[in-house]
Amino acid sequence: MRYLIGNWKSNENNTQTKLWLETFKNNQPPSKIDLSTIVCMPFTNLAEANRYVAEFNLPIQIGAQDVSAFPSGSHTGGITAGMLSELIGFCLVGHSERRQELGEDSDMVTSKAKILLESSITPIVCIDEPYLEEQVKSLYTGKVAIEKCLFAYEPLLAIGSGKPAVPDDVERVAAKINFLTDSVCPVIYGGSVGEANITSFASLPNISGVLVGTNSLDPKTFVKLMSCV
Numbered sequence: 718m719r720y721l722i723g724n725w726k727s728n729e730n731n732t733q734t735k736l737w738l739e740t741f742k743n744n745q746p747p748s749k750i751d752l753s754t755i756v757c758m759p760f761t762n763l764a765e766a767n768r769y770v771a772e773f774n775l776p777i778q779i780g781a782q783d784v785s786a787f788p789s790g791s792h793t794g795g796i797t798a799g800m801l802s803e804l805i806g807f808c809l810v811g812h813s814e815r816r817q818e819l820g821e822d823s824d825m826v827t828s829k830a831k832i833l834l835e836s837s838i839t840p841i842v843c844i845d846e847p848y849l850e851e852q853v854k855s856l857y858t859g860k861v862a863i864e865k866c867l868f869a870y871e872p873l874l875a876i877g878s879g880k881p882a883v884p885d886d887v888e889r890v891a892a893k894i895n896f897l898t899d900s901v902c903p904v905i906y907g908g909s910v911g912e913a914n915i916t917s918f919a920s921l922p923n924i925s926g927v928l929v930g931t932n933s934l935d936p937k938t939f940v941k942l943m944s945c946v
Contacts, residue, residue, distance in 0.1 A: 719749075723756040723930075723939055724809065725782075727759065731761065737934075738766065738775060740937065742773045744936065745775070745943075746943055752943065753778065754777050755778045756779060757807065758779065763779055763804040779804065780807035781801055781808040782812070783809060784796060784833055784838075786829050787832075798838055801838060806838060807839045807840075808829075808839070808840060810826050810841065811829070811852070813876060814876070816848075823855040827852075827858075830856060830866060834862055834866075839865060839866065840866045841928070842866050844868055844871070846872065846890055863898050868903070868904045869906070869907050869928045870894065871908050871928060872886075876909070876930065877909070877930060888922065891924050903925035903926065905924060905927055906924050907928030909931075911942075912942065
């Protein structure tokens with residue numbers, strides 16, 4: 718299976734989400750049976766997005782950008798995996814922006830991955846080289862079913878900078894992730910992915926797809942990227 722995953726980050730309200738999906742519908746390429754196309758969006762958009770995806774019969778799965786590390790209970794403001802289980806099949810955890818801005822660490826990411834799997838949601842575990850081995854070890858220690866996860870290698874310096882990583886470096890790190898995990902789960906690349914470079918990453922032997930940030934906000938561009946994965 719190949720993966721094209723969009724991450725809208727803190728962008729788009731419900732009206733904008735409907736317009737995005739309508740534009741996607743009017744421009745979508747023929748479906749690929751071996752391509753899983755996922756759009757991770759803010760919590761506030763998930764229910765409406767699912768409704769429109771069903772109404773428009775779109776080849777898209779909806780994902781979330783984060784989840785609470787706690788179960789249901791007295792955790793004010795938290796969005797739990799149980800709450801999300803009726804809305805999504807995938808969820809980003811450990812995005813480098815959350816590590817940098819909110820102090821998330823590998824153990825918290827492990828807790829989130831584990832609680833997602835308990836609700837039958839696939840974690841997309843974001844990872845960078847400085848804490849790669851630490852994160853994988855934490856997942857194993859926490860008895861997370863790694864074979865049910867996706868890994869997204871996203872070097873911090875490449876995110877939103879317009880300066881993607883060198884494909885040879887991406888292949889090297891992806892191979893390392895596969896070695897540490899016995900190649901039981903897909904590895905994708907994220908960081909300034911666009912039309913000009915997507916093929917150079919998607920074609921790497923140890924890469925199964927891409928995670929797209931800024932270029933997922935334009936549905937016409939996103940459609941073009943679907944043809945390149």
